[in-house]
Each structure stands twice: as structure tokens, then as C-alpha cells.
Amino acid sequence: MNLRDIIVRKMDLQPWTEGEKIPWNEPDFSRRMLKEHLTQQHDAASRRTVRIKKHIEWIDRVILAGSPSQILDLGCGPGLYAARLAARGHSCRGIDFSPASIEYAVKHAPENCSYTFGDVRATEFGSGYDLVMFIFGELNVFKPADIRLILQKACAALKPGGKILLEIHLPEVVEQMGNQPSTWYSAESGLFSAAPHLCLMETFWDEANTIATERFFIIDAASGEVTRYAASTQAYNQAQITSMLRETGYGEIAFSHTLTGQPASEADEFFVVSASRPLETA
Ligand SMILES: C[S@@+](CC[C@H](N)C(=O)[O-])C[C@H]1O[C@@H](n2cnc3c(N)ncnc32)[C@H](O)[C@@H]1O
Structure with missing residues (x-):
């Protein structure tokens, strides 16, 4: 993925469609x-x-x-x-x-x-x-x-x-999770990558089904390459x-x-x- 993919990302993100959880198994x-x-x-x-x-x-x-x-x-x-x-x-x-x-x-x-x-x-x-x-x-x-x-x-x-x-x-913790404002951080090295990167995070709250979905874009500082992760948590x-x-x-x-x-x-x-x-x- 690249930066353009972030700009054209889905804003009606459906739970579990872009990934089920953070990549514990990688x-x-x-x-x-x-x-x-x-x-x-x-x-x-x-x-x-x-x-x-x-x-x-x-x-x-x-x-x-x-x-x-x-x-x-x-x-x-x-x-x-x-x-x-x-x-x-x-x-x-x-x-x-x-x-x-x-x-x-x-x-x-x-x-x-x-x-x-x-x-x-x-x-x-x-x-x-x-x-x-x-x-x-x-x-x-x-x-x-x-x-x-x-x-x-x-x-x-x-x-x-x-x-x-x-x-x-x-349940109230999951709802808070789904309603967090978008945020980002930079790191020389961190959980999502050992190399210098930016992490952009946004969340979605599906009120009808009480599901919080978190989406992470990890941008590699050297190459600009983007990796996407997502995790959904149901209340x-x-x-x-x-x-x-x-x-x-x-x-x-x-x-x-x-x-x-x-x-x-x-x-x-x-x-x-x-x-x-x-x-x-x-
Ligand atoms: C929040 S950690 C808790 C670990 C441990 N129970 C503790 O309290 O110290 C969640 C754990 O679930 C594991 N896990 C998540 N999904 C799994 C799956 N589908 N199959 C096996 N393990 C899974 C992760 O790898 C991780 O180790």
C-alpha cells in the first residue's frame, strides 16, 4: 500500500473486513x-x-x-x-x-x-x-x-x-474504544515496526451491533510503504x-x-x- 491508499480508504469500515485483529501471529x-x-x-x-x-x-x-x-x-x-x-x-x-x-x-x-x-x-x-x-x-x-x-x-x-x-x-469500554478521536505517533522503533515509522490510528463505532473497529496505518519512514492493520471488538x-x-x-x-x-x-x-x-x- 502507499499514501494514496490512505487518502482513498473506506470511511464506512465494516467490522472484521480489513483484518480480524492485530498481527499477534506474525x-x-x-x-x-x-x-x-x-x-x-x-x-x-x-x-x-x-x-x-x-x-x-x-x-x-x-x-x-x-x-x-x-x-x-x-x-x-x-x-x-x-x-x-x-x-x-x-x-x-x-x-x-x-x-x-x-x-x-x-x-x-x-x-x-x-x-x-x-x-x-x-x-x-x-x-x-x-x-x-x-x-x-x-x-x-x-x-x-x-x-x-x-x-x-x-x-x-x-x-x-x-x-x-x-x-x-x-461494554462501556468497547464503546469508548470505538469513539476515540483519530490520532497518530512517530517512533524510531515500536510494536508495529522495528524501523522508524509513523502510525496513524482511527476508530469506528458500529452502534447497531456495538462493535468498535480500530484501523492502523504504519508508514515506513525510509520507503513510504504503508501497511494496514485492523481489529474489531464487539461489546x-x-x-x-x-x-x-x-x-x-x-x-x-x-x-x-x-x-x-x-x-x-x-x-x-x-x-x-x-x-x-x-x-x-x-
Ligand atoms: C491480550 S493477550 C493475553 C495473553 C494471556 N492470556 C495473558 O493474560 O497474559 C491475547 C493472547 O491471545 C492470543 N490469541 C489471539 N487470537 C488467537 C487465536 N485465534 N488463536 C490463538 N491465540 C490467539 C494472542 O496471541 C495473545 O497471546
């Missing part, structure tokens, strides 16, 4: 993103260790009632949750399609912890889990049909009575999540403000839902 991007997962400067790609430890304590004590469990972590990133849960005596498997994250996770895996590099839509989940988790709002970034597929696969992978644990973007309220979970086979749906069980603070961007695969009836 090898170079994933190496740069790994640094963002591991930094203790912010909570953007993964939470800082101090918060993750509180989440692990709550998941272990409240969701798993402290009993040794088989856990599947979808979109596990560099394994910051799976490794800590395994260190507490659980058996964990993580799935992610970021090559650098999976490489890091495998390198730092304790016993009872394994990882699969793959897209959660296409990768076999296996079976017999007590818990399947998909946290940090990543579920909102999938198209509704993909969400249903992931929820159905997760339900089939759980033991009867096993739980799914999801962290979903607060769901508790009632919509409840019906999606019921339709995909779950019962005992329960909401919580945060992954620590504590009330949400102003900075919190997610709500938490757990649900169970029903026990088989004779």
Missing part, C-alpha cells in the same frame, strides 16, 4: 509483543506479575477450590498464568498462535505444563479438563460465529461439572453472554467483577464470568 510482531507481555511498566499485553499472582490465588482458591485440576488456557500468551497454576500442582496446557510467546512459554514451562502453537479456532482442545480459561478480553475480538465455535469446543473439552472462566470487556452485556453460554451448552452461569473476586476499580476494563458443563444425567 513472527517479528510477536517478538516485539513478547517484550510488552513481560514488561513490568504497564498492563497492556499481559498484567504485571503482582496482579497475575492475585488472579492465580483467586482462580486456585475460588474457581478450583484448591483441588488439583486439569486446566486449558486459551490465548495463553507467554504462559504467565499456566506456569503459575502448574507450580501450584495443577496440570496445564496452553494454546496460542503467537510464535514468540509459545517459544518463551515452552522454555519456561514447569513440570505438568505443556503448550501448543496454534489458532484456538482450529486446534484440537483434547478433553477431560476441570477448567478452560480465556481471559483478558480476547474473546470479544473474535467474530460471533468464532466465539460460538470456541465456546462449544471448550464445553466438549470439559469434564461434566468442569468450568469455563472468561474475562469479557466491559457484550451480561444478558448476551448468558444466552451465548446457554446456547453453547453451559449452565450455572455466575458473574464476578474481577479475577480477584474484589469489586472493580475505575481502571478495570473487564468483567468475569464462569459457567459449568452440566453433569450428565442418567
Whole structure:
């Protein structure tokens, strides 16, 4: 793409049509993103260790009632949750399609912890889990049909009575995301490119379907070449999540403000839902 393509870009951008999400699975991007997962400067790609430890304590004590469990972590990133849960005596498997994250996770895996590099839509989940988790709002970034597929696969992978644990973007946070003013920055090197570049960002809000779409144009300073990325995030309220979970086979749906069980603070961007695969009836 070139600068002219920016000038003639679509202004009625339809969700998911120019890209589904930021390129987590591109090898170079994933190496740069790994640094963002591991930094203790912010909570953007993964939470800082101090918060993750509180989440692990709550998941272990409240969701798993402290009993040794088989856990599947979808979109596990560099394994910051799976490794800590395994260190507490659980058996964990993580799935992610970021090559650098999976490489890091495998390198730092304790016993009872394994990882699969793959897209959660296409990768076999296996079976017999007590818990399947998909946290940090990543579920909102999938198209509704993909969400249903992931929820159905997760339900089939759980033991009867096993739980799914999801962290979903607060609807008002998604709406804010879709109504941000256009902005731009310049960088010698950054997440989208290791070389000097400009990043132009704009967002679109689809009010009818409550979907925020973010579009990024990365302009290489040396060549002027333009690369475009886009990501769409759909807002769901508790009632919509409840019906999606019921339709995909779950019962005992329960909401919580945060992954620590504590009330949400102003900075919190997610709500938490757990649900169970029903026990088989004779
Ligand atoms: C916001 S990060 C959260 C990582 C991790 N759960 C954590 O909290 O530290 C989202 C993760 O989902 C992964 N992801 C996104 N879409 C995916 C897909 N279709 N298949 C597998 N992994 C995916 C990304 O590569 C990334 O590691």
C-alpha cells in the first residue's frame, strides 16, 4: 500500500473486513509483543506479575477450590498464568498462535505444563479438563460465529461439572474504544515496526451491533510503504453472554467483577464470568 491508499480508504469500515485483529501471529510482531507481555511498566499485553499472582490465588482458591485440576488456557500468551497454576500442582496446557510467546512459554514451562502453537479456532482442545480459561478480553475480538465455535469446543473439552472462566470487556469500554478521536505517533522503533515509522490510528463505532473497529496505518519512514492493520471488538452485556453460554451448552452461569473476586476499580476494563458443563444425567 502507499499514501494514496490512505487518502482513498473506506470511511464506512465494516467490522472484521480489513483484518480480524492485530498481527499477534506474525513472527517479528510477536517478538516485539513478547517484550510488552513481560514488561513490568504497564498492563497492556499481559498484567504485571503482582496482579497475575492475585488472579492465580483467586482462580486456585475460588474457581478450583484448591483441588488439583486439569486446566486449558486459551490465548495463553507467554504462559504467565499456566506456569503459575502448574507450580501450584495443577496440570496445564496452553494454546496460542503467537510464535514468540509459545517459544518463551515452552522454555519456561514447569513440570505438568505443556503448550501448543496454534489458532484456538482450529486446534484440537483434547478433553477431560476441570477448567478452560480465556481471559483478558480476547474473546470479544473474535467474530460471533468464532466465539460460538470456541465456546462449544471448550464445553466438549470439559469434564461434566468442569468450568469455563472468561474475562469479557466491559461494554462501556468497547464503546469508548470505538469513539476515540483519530490520532497518530512517530517512533524510531515500536510494536508495529522495528524501523522508524509513523502510525496513524482511527476508530469506528458500529452502534447497531456495538462493535468498535480500530484501523492502523504504519508508514515506513525510509520507503513510504504503508501497511494496514485492523481489529474489531464487539461489546457484550451480561444478558448476551448468558444466552451465548446457554446456547453453547453451559449452565450455572455466575458473574464476578474481577479475577480477584474484589469489586472493580475505575481502571478495570473487564468483567468475569464462569459457567459449568452440566453433569450428565442418567
Ligand atoms: C491480550 S493477550 C493475553 C495473553 C494471556 N492470556 C495473558 O493474560 O497474559 C491475547 C493472547 O491471545 C492470543 N490469541 C489471539 N487470537 C488467537 C487465536 N485465534 N488463536 C490463538 N491465540 C490467539 C494472542 O496471541 C495473545 O497471546
